[in-house]
Amino acid sequence: MKDIIRSIASLPRRQKQIVLVLMDLCVLPLMMWLAYAIRLARPNVEVMQGLDGWYLYVGIFGILIFALLGIYSAIVRSFNEDYLLRISIGTFIQIVALYAIKKLDIAFIPMSIPLMYGFMLFSYMWWSRAVIRYATIKTFAKKQTRKRVAIYGAGLAGQQIAAALNRSDDYLPVCFIDDKKSLQGQSLSGLKIYSPKRAATKFGKFAIEEVLLAMPSVGRARKKEIIESFDSADVKIMELPGITQLVDGQVQISDIREVDIIDLLGRDPVPPKPELLEKNIKDKVVMVTGAGGSIGSELCRQIVKHQPKLLVLFEMSEFALYSIDRELQTSGIQVIPVLGSVTNQAKLERIIAEYQVQTVYHAAAYKHVPLVEANPFEGIYNTSIGTARSVDAAVNQGVETFVLISTDKAVRPTNVMGASKRMAELYCQGLASTNPKTQISIVRFGNVLGSSGSVVPLFKKQIAKGGPVTVTHPEVTRYFMTIPEAAQLVIQAGAMGTGGDVFLLDMGEPVKIVDLAKQMIRLSGFKPMDDKGLGDIEIHFTGLRPGEKLYEELLIDQENVEKTGHERILKSFEKYYEYSEIYKVFNILSKSVDNSDSHQLTDILEKYVDGFNMLPPLSHSSSGRF
Structure with missing residues (x-):
C-alpha cells in the first residue's frame, strides 16, 4: 500500500x-x-x-x-x-x-x-x-526525528501552529497547556489540554522535548513566569513571535524561534511620546556620531522613522558605516555616510556647516572596559577629547541640540573607560553653563542587551560550544535595557533638555550576571552544572577584571534627582566645573595623552572625577600604555 x-x-x-x-x-x-x-x-x-x-x-x-x-x-x-x-x-x-x-x-x-x-x-x-x-x-513522516512538542496556549495561534506541526516532518504536537480552567481536561484538534502543573508531570511519560509558547500577545513579565515554571523540566522552550510580526496573522512553522533572553530581561516598553520623538528630528538635519555602533545604529533606525530632512552618519569604522548605510537605503530618507574621527574637529565643523546640521546625537566612544584599561591614552583621546571637540564643533556652527550618550560607568568609576565618560560629561556641563545657543544635554544609562559589548552574545557562543560559560564573579550585578527602548528614551530625553541637563534612564531592577547565565543555559535546553558536577554546562568564575565593579550606579548625588514628564526618565542635578576651569583641564589632559604621561593623567582623573578609584592602581606596561 x-x-x-x-x-x-x-x-x-x-x-x-x-x-x-x-x-x-x-x-x-x-x-x-x-x-x-x-x-x-x-x-x-x-x-x-x-x-x-x-x-x-x-x-x-x-x-x-x-x-x-x-x-x-x-x-x-x-x-x-x-x-x-x-x-x-x-x-x-x-x-x-x-x-x-x-x-x-x-x-x-x-x-x-x-x-x-x-x-x-x-x-x-x-x-x-x-x-x-x-x-x-x-x-x-520521519517518525524517529520528529520532535514531540507541548503547545502552551490553546488560542487561535496555538490551534494554527498545531495544524502546521501536524503537516510537518519535524514536529509532532502531543498536547496543549493552558491557564484557563474552563479549557483544562478538554480536547482540541485531537490534543488534550492540561494545566501547567499537570502537564509538567506528563513530560517524561509523553517524551516531550520542547514546549512551544503560542501566545503572541503575552507580556514579558508573564512570559518570564511561564518559562521559570519549567526550570526543573528537561525541555527546551521555543516561542512564536509577537502578533504584529506574524505574516497576515497566520502562524507558520518558520515562525518558531528560540526564546530570546532579551525579551525576558527587558520590560514591557512604555509607549513613547510622539511629540518628544519628533521635536529634534522631524524635518530637521540630524547627525549621529558613532553611527555604526550598537547604540548609534539603533538611534539611526529610530530617527529615520520620524522623517528627518537629512541624516548624516559619522563613523570611524568603514565596515560599520557601510553596514548601517546599506541598511538605511530603503528607508526613504536621504542618508549621508561620512568616514571620520570625532577627534578631527575641523572635519566635524566642515560637515556640520556643509549639511546645516541642526541636531547631533554623540554616541561615538570606546566602551569595552578591559580594552580601554589596556589602552588608556587612546580611550581618553577618543572618548573625552573626542567629545570635547564634537560639542565645540556643534556650538561653533550653531547646532540647535547636542545630546551626549553617556553610561552608568561614569558614576564613581573604577576604570579608565568610566572616567573618560565622566570627563566628557564634565566638559559638556561646563560648556553648557556659558549659555551657548546650542542646547546641550547628557543622557546616562546602563548596559544594553544584545550590543557588541554585552555578555548576551558571548554567553550564546559559549553555550553553543558546550561551555563553560564564564562569569567574573558570583555577585556581579548589572542594569539592562533593550537597545530599541534605550534609543527611544535617549531621543525623548534629549528633547526635554534646557541646557546642561543630566538625564538618567530608569533601568528597572538590577540582574545578577550568574542568574542571566543560568537562564540562558536553560533556554537552550540544557541544565547548568551544580556543585556536584551534575548538569550539562559549567559556569566558571574568572575573577573581576581590572577596573570592573560588582555593582553599577546611575547617580552621583542620590539626593538631587527629580522626575520628568516621562515615567522612565529622571533628571539629576550634579556638581560641575566652570567652563574656564574645565577648558584648562582639557588642555592639560590633551598634553598628558600626547606625552603618554600616566602620572599626570592619573592626577587629573583623581581630582576631577568624583569618586574615581582605580582598582588595581594605575601601572605601566609595554608600548607606552599604563
Missing part, C-alpha cells in the same frame, strides 16, 4: 490532480444514484426519459464547481479550514443548482434528494481528503 501511495505522490503535480478528478468522477455519480436509491427504496430509477447519463452529468457539474473553487489546485496535504470552506461552498452551490432544476421541472428530483446528496458529497470530500493527507503523512 505504501508503495502505491509513494508512486502517486511522486507523480507530477498535474497528473496528481487528474487522479483526484478521476476518483471524484467515479464517486460523485455513484452518490447521486445512492441518494435516489435510498429515497425511492429501489435501485433502478429513470430520472429523465431518454437520458440515462443524468448521474454522470451531476458528477461532471460537481467537479467543475470544485475546480473553479480551487479544490484541485490546493495541496491536499495542507488540508485546512480554508480547504473545508471551499468544499462547503461547492456543496452549497450544487444543492442550490439541484433545487433550481427541480423548480424548472427539468428532471424528477424529490425534495429531499438535494440535501441527501449534499450531505453525502460533503462527507465524501472531507473524509477522502483527510484520509489522503493522513496516509501521505504516515508514509513520508
